[in-house]
Each structure stands twice: as C-alpha cells, then as structure tokens.
Amino acid sequence: MLRPVHLWAVLSVLSALWLPSCGGDAREARRVILITCDTLRADRLGMYGYQRDTSKQLDRLAAEATVYDSAWCTAPVTVPALSSLHSGLLPHEIGATYTNRNQMPSEVVTIAERVRQAGLTTAAFVSNGVLKRPPAEMGDVGLQQGFELYNDDMKSRELQRPIVERVAPDCADAALEWLQARKTAGEDEFFLWVHFQDPHGPYTPPPEMDVYKGKLDGERLPVADKSVGVRNAIPAYQYLPEESMDGVRDGGAARYADLYDAEIRYFDQHAGRVLQWLRDQGWYEDALIIFTADHGESLGERGWWFCHGESVHAEQTRVPLLVRTPGASGASKATREARMVSHLDLKPTILDALGVETAAARGVSLLAGRPPAERPLSAYLGNPSQSKVAYAISDGRWRLVLDSRDPISLHELGTDPLEQVNLAPANPGVVKQLLSLHEAWFQAQSTTGAAKERPMDAATQRALSGLGYTDGDGH
Numbered sequence: 001m002l003r004p005v006h007l008w009a010v011l012s013v014l015s016a017l018w019l020p021s022c023g024g025d026a027r028e029a030r031r032v033i034l035i036t037c038d039t040l041r042a043d044r045l046g047m048y049g050y051q052r053d054t055s056k057q058l059d060r061l062a063a064e065a066t067v068y069d070s071a072w073c074t075a076p077v078t079v080p081a082l083s084s085l086h087s088g089l090l091p092h093e094i095g096a097t098y099t100n101r102n103q104m105p106s107e108v109v110t111i112a113e114r115v116r117q118a119g120l121t122t123a124a125f126v127s128n129g130v131l132k133r134p135p136a137e138m139g140d141v142g143l144q145q146g147f148e149l150y151n152d153d154m155k156s157r158e159l160q161r162p163i164v165e166r167v168a169p170d171c172a173d174a175a176l177e178w179l180q181a182r183k184t185a186g187e188d189e190f191f192l193w194v195h196f197q198d199p200h201g202p203y204t205p206p207p208e209m210d211v212y213k214g215k216l217d218g219e220r221l222p223v224a225d226k227s228v229g230v231r232n233a234i235p236a237y238q239y240l241p242e243e244s245m246d247g248v249r250d251g252g253a254a255r256y257a258d259l260y261d262a263e264i265r266y267f268d269q270h271a272g273r274v275l276q277w278l279r280d281q282g283w284y285e286d287a288l289i290i291f292t293a294d295h296g297e298s299l300g301e302r303g304w305w306f307c308h309g310e311s312v313h314a315e316q317t318r319v320p321l322l323v324r325t326p327g328a329s330g331a332s333k334a335t336r337e338a339r340m341v342s343h344l345d346l347k348p349t350i351l352d353a354l355g356v357e358t359a360a361a362r363g364v365s366l367l368a369g370r371p372p373a374e375r376p377l378s379a380y381l382g383n384p385s386q387s388k389v390a391y392a393i394s395d396g397r398w399r400l401v402l403d404s405r406d407p408i409s410l411h412e413l414g415t416d417p418l419e420q421v422n423l424a425p426a427n428p429g430v431v432k433q434l435l436s437l438h439e440a441w442f443q444a445q446s447t448t449g450a451a452k453e454r455p456m457d458a459a460t461q462r463a464l465s466g467l468g469y470t471d472g473d474g475h
C-alpha cells in the first residue's frame with residue numbers, strides 16, 4: 001500500500017513541473033534529427049566506456065555532444081516508451097503501459113504535431129513492426145500523429161520473431177532518399193525521426209558484422225523456454241539455432257552477448273551514414289541532433305536473459321542520450337552531464353530548439369542549462385493501479401524500485417548505476433520519502449483520454465500463440 005500524500009512531496013512535484021518561459025524566442029536550430037535505436041543499453045557503447053568498438057560513428061557524434069550519463073526511459077517496452085518520449089507524458093497518462101498494442105489517443109499533442117503546426121516539415125522512418133501505422137479506422141492515434149510522412153515500409157522478417165522489421169541499411173537508405181529529396185527541393189527546415197531496430201532480438205547480425213566472437217567471459221546459458229516472461233530462461237523469440245552459436249552452445253551466454261554487440265555495430269555503421277550525409281551537405285552544423293534508445297535489455301541480470309519488458313531496473317530502463325546543439329563542431333571533447341534526465345525532457349528540448357511554444361511539461365528543456373539536481377522521475381511496467389506492476393521512482397540521488405514479484409529495492413545512483421546493491425533495509429526513511437514522492441507524482445497526472453488498442457489480425461494471433469507469446473513480440 002502506498003502511504004498518504006505528504007505536503008512536501010506535493011510541493012516538490014509542483015515545483016518540478018516545468019513552465020516554459022519562452023514566448024517564441026529566436027530559433028536555435030533550423031532542423032532537428034532524432035535518431036533512436038531499439039533495445040540498446042548505454043553501457044554497450046564506446047562513449048559510455050565499453051571496451052568493444054561497437055559505436056565508432058556515434059562516438060564521433062558524442063565528441064561534439066553532451067553525453068548524459070544518467071538518462072532514463074519511462075517504460076521498458078517499445079510503444080509505451082516512444083509514446084512517452086513523443087508526448088512528454090508518462091505512459092499511463094496516455095493509456096500506454098505494458099502492451100505495444102495501445103495507441104496514444106488523438107487528444108495527445110506530440111512533438112511532430114507542434115512542429116507541424118509551426119509550419120515545419122515532419123517525417124518519420126520506423127523499423128520495428130510494433131511501430132507500424134495503426135489501421136485507418138482507428139483514427140489519428142499512435143505515434144504517427146503529426147508526421148506528414150510516416151514511413152513504415154518493412155519487408156524483413158527476423159528469425160523466430162513473426163513480426164516485420166526493417167534492417168539498418170534499408171532504414172538509412174529510406175531516410176537518406178527523403179533527405180536528398182528535401183535537398184533537391186531546397187526545403188531545409190524539418191523534424192526528422194529515424195528509428196532503427198537491429199539490436200532487438202533475436203540477435204542475428206549479417207556475417208560481416210559478427211566480429212566479436214568469444215572475446216568476453218561467458219556465463220552458463222540457461223535453458224530455452226517457449227514463453228516470454230519466465231525467469232532463468234531464454235524467450236522463444238531469442239533462441240538461436242546451433243549454426244549461429246559458432247560451436248559454443250555450452251556456456252554460450254557470451255555468444256549471445258557477442259551477437260548483440262554485433263547488431264549494435266550494424267546499427268551504428270548505418271546511422272553513421274545519415275550523420276555523414278548531413279555533414280557532407282552542410283546540414284549538420286545548424287541542426288539539433290539527438291540520439292537515444294527506446295529502452296535497454298537484460299543480459300542475465302536478476303535472472304532475466306536477453307529480454308526487456310520484464311523489469312524497470314537499470315539494465316532495462318537506463319538509455320544512452322546524446323544531444324548535439326547547433327554550432328558544436330570542433331569541440332575538443334564531449335560534455336558530460338551526470339544529473340538524471342529522462343525521455344520526458346526531449347519534447348521540451350526539441351520544441352525549444354525550434355522556437356515552438358509548448359504547454360507546461362513534466363520534463364525540462366536540456367538547452368536551458370543544466371537539468372535540475374533534484375526532481376522526481378519515474379518508469380513503469382504496468383499501471384500502478386493494477387496488482388501486477390513494477391515502477392521506479394527517483395529523486396535524482398536515490399532510485400526506488402517496486403516490483404510485485406520482488407522485494408522492494410533502493411539504490412544510490414551515483415555509486416551503484418547498475419543497481420546491484422539493495423540499500424532499502426538500511427534506509428527505511430528514504431524508502432518512505434520516495435513512496436510519498438511517487439504517490440504525489442503519479443497523482444499529478446494529466447488526463448488525455450484512454451488509449452486505443454490495435455486489433456491483431458488472425459494470422460498474427462495464430463503465429464504468436466503457437467510460440468507462447470502473451471503480448472506478441474517480445475516487446
């Protein structure tokens with residue numbers, strides 16, 4: 001049971017709601033390019049200290065950007081996470097919590113809608129099958145809201161995941177074709193969102209990307225299981241055939257990690273092509289460029305193997321975040337920001353860069369100076385009004401994780417970013433404070449209408465139930 005709301009917590013929440021002071025300030029960026037990647041842990045990238053060269057292209061971007069060392073999504077599931085990012089609202093405020101089938105209602109005002117209202121071109125290129133445009137009869141709902149072009153042309157199918165996708169070279173090619181057309185037409189002001197899919201399981205990179213064989217120590221591989229959501233087992237959509245294991249079936253968890261890293265390398269190479277095109281065309285310098293992931297991935301932590309959508313702990317909800325502001329070329333090194341930030345901050349940031357006014361928001365513009373040292377930020381798996389739920393609340397120093405399947409856990413972000421040491425038993429007062437903070441934060445929600453659930457076609461339903469999926473896609 002949550003405790004009653006305390007006045008201090010309410011005041012804390014109200015002071016954290018950001019009220020924009022801008023009234024059409026001079027625009028900082030002529031265009032915004034938002035690159036997101038599915039299922040990408042921050043700690044597998046060079047700019048976050050990883051020892052493998054998975055991210056040469058993004059490291060080059062990072063050298064001219066602010067690198068956020070404590071950036072978080074609001075849900076470890078694709079559609080809720082990205083809906084939250086694009087709306088600036090928490091998942092349950094837009095009716096999107098656990099399932100990828102819930103589409104944001106039309107009442108939600110997205111980044112793209114505000115940008116388009118301000119007269120700029122908007123386009124999106126998405127590559128995960130769960131991001132396909134909802135059926136027309138559902139109306140103007142979901143992530144496509146506000147995009148003049150919402151390109152969801154996906155022809156590839158991944159091994160054992162019966163949902164379409166688009167691989168990195170095809171996604172980059174589509175985005176580059178659109179950019180070239182803008183160049184030819186002389187249209188250089190726009191908001192472009194490109195979502196890559198490759199690190200999402202199953203980990204099946206092309207052979208030329210498979211360069212990390214057996215160079216990390218491994219843990220013993222758990223048994224395969226025909227279900228998602230079972231601890232100490234590999235989800236069915238992830239299970240790799242013998243030929244992919246390169247002869248290391250026994251003790252082969254490291255082999256899965258090798259292939260996960262190779263998928264990141266694959267994504268990075270092609271995201272780099274988009275960035276290089278912008279440089280070559282002179283469209284890089286006066287752009288705001290943001291890179292992040294929708295969520296992370298468990299690689300064995302807490303008994304969850306090669307999956308997400310199962311926990312709100314750091315491995316599934318901490319994300320990379322790079323923000324490169326206009327005029328940053330030639331910076332000698334990356335700027336690091338240790339303060340906690342959230343996907344909730346990206347809508348205010350993008351609108352701020354383009355000089356587009358926004359209403360009061362939960363997040364802050366990252367262009368307005370350092371983010372607050374203390375403010376409530378949260379992540380959800382399910383709705384806190386339901387019995388089976390996990391959520392996390394942080395005040396910037398501590399992070400409390402409540403999961404209906406686990407003991408309550410408390411972590412100090414600065415010293416334990418991977419959330420491995422539970423300090424809850426020794427700090428009951430902090431636990432109590434964070435519970436009160438969460439209740440006030442949760443109750444200060446806006447009402448934007450219920451989500452609409454995307455119907456599932458019969459063929460997909462049959463394919464999924466045959467594989468034991470409960471939600472459809474491994475999230």
Ligand SMILES: [Zn+2]
Nearest residue numbers: 038039078294
């Ligand atoms: Zn995802």
